[in-house]
Amino acid sequence: MISIENEGKVKHNKSVATKLTPIEYKEITKLVEAGIYLNSSDFVREAIRDKLKAIKVVKIRDVDYEIAKKEVLGYYRSHLEAYISEVAEDLELDLELVIKITNELKKERRLDEV
Incomplete structure (x- = not known):
């Protein structure tokens, strides 16, 4: 054909x-x-x-921790609510890294738990 x-x-x-x-x-x-x-x-x-x-191929970017932290915080600010897995997928960041950053942002009181 x-x-x-x-x-x-x-x-x-x-x-x-x-x-x-x-x-x-x-x-x-x-x-x-x-x-x-x-x-x-x-x-x-x-x-x-x-x-x-x-089948969806997930890309993971190699990003400096501080840059990733800024991106994660910016993501939560623009989306207000999101699952950690969504943040990781949308930003193309490692899930464990996003979990670590999210927990750190909560401890710093820069991020509220919903």
Whole structure:
């Protein structure tokens, strides 16, 4: 299959082969026969898209402690309430570092516990 991409570039779709157990194949066939999927390839494409959406790669930046502390405090000030895991993910900081900073900010009374 070929599709046209922006700027006149041609994009070729790729094929991936895999082996299924007889039970897996039978289950997919039942779904196709029930009209839920057009064919087994349709099922596989949707399963891959669902899996790719479910997996999120988390990047962690290597940041000086004081800079990270300022970022965490700024995050809490702009969001008012947030889970520590959200702060770590949004700022791309190590979770343990954010926990340490959050606890320190509470001790310094610069951050209130909700």
